[in-house]
Amino acid sequence: MNRFLAVSMFALLAVSGVAHGTMIAVEFVGYVDHITGDEQNALAITPRAIFSGIVRFNSELQDQNPIQDDVGEYAPLSPGHVTVEWGRPDVPNYLALFSGSRGHIDVDNVDPGIRFGDEFLVTVGGFFEDCNGITGPPFDGKRLCEFRLQLIDEDGLVFDSDALPLSAPDLEQLESATLSLEFRDRDCCVTPTSIVGIITSITIFPTVPEPGTLALLSLGLLGLDLTRRTAN
Ligand SMILES: [Ca+2]
Numbered sequence: 100m101n102r103f104l105a106v107s108m109f110a111l112l113a114v115s116g117v118a119h120g121t122m123i124a125v126e127f128v129g130y131v132d133h134i135t136g137d138e139q140n141a142l143a144i145t146p147r148a149i150f151s152g153i154v155r156f157n158s159e160l161q162d163q164n165p166i167q168d169d170v171g172e173y174a175p176l177s178p179g180h181v182t183v184e185w186g187r188p189d190v191p192n193y194l195a196l197f198s199g200s201r202g203h204i205d206v207d208n209v210d211p212g213i214r215f216g217d218e219f220l221v222t223v224g225g226f227f228e229d230c231n232g233i234t235g236p237p238f239d240g241k242r243l244c245e246f247r248l249q250l251i252d253e254d255g256l257v258f259d260s261d262a263l264p265l266s267a268p269d270l271e272q273l274e275s276a277t278l279s280l281e282f283r284d285r286d287c288c289v290t291p292t293s294i295v296g297i298i299t300s301i302t303i304f305p306t307v308p309e310p311g312t313l314a315l316l317s318l319g320l321l322g323l324d325l326t327r328r329t330a331n
């Protein structure tokens with residue numbers, strides 16, 4: 100079989116969700132609770148701003164921490180985005196895009212007698228990733244660096260294992276359900292500015308890749324194939 104045809108068929112199988120897991124979406128809605136690091140921008144949260152978005156992951160990501168059976172680490176994420184709608188005509192809404200490549204999920208199913216209980220943490224970008232994997236306009240004169248979504252159940256009841264959850268925990272059971280976008284100065288030591296939100300609704304459900312993802316994947320595979328041909 101022609102190699103490109105074979106690669107294309109593999110790509111179709113890979114994205115069909117049949118052969119290589121299902122794409123799972125985490126969709127969340129909340130509101131901006133406060134903004135740290137900048138007094139002036141804190142005024143922008145009146146009226147209450149809507150903080151919403153989506154992250155995606157493949158259901159068959161492998162736990163990168165197989166040693167600890169109460170801690171799961173999964174990467175990379177698939178593309179996603181987050182929006183802050185200020186609800187004010189004078190302040191443009193904020194949109195950040197996640198490439199997914201620098202995103203990861205931590206799932207903790209820890210006995211609350213030992214540590215903090217159950218946690219679901221999505222991190223995209225961040226200081227240790229040099230703010231890569233997330234793109235959006237500057238805010239408060241600082242560069243967008245990190246997105247985090249964190250759910251905590253101190254009673255340790257929402258997860259039974261450190262596996263990726265395929266449905267959302269009940270918000271009523273959580274002591275904390277927060278979102279944040281962090282902005283940093285180019286030099287390391289200026290206090291970051293963070294837009295911090297409270298989640299009011301979260302759903303986790305199977306989905307299909309966006310057409311854009313399909314197109315990008317095909318282009319990537321085509322490039323890979325051409326590179327290999329050139330190398331041969
Ligand atoms: Ca583990």
Ligand SMILES: [Ca+2]
Nearest residue numbers: 208255256258
């Ligand atoms: Ca638990």
Ligand SMILES: [Ca+2]
Nearest residue numbers: 252253254272
């Ligand atoms: Ca609880």
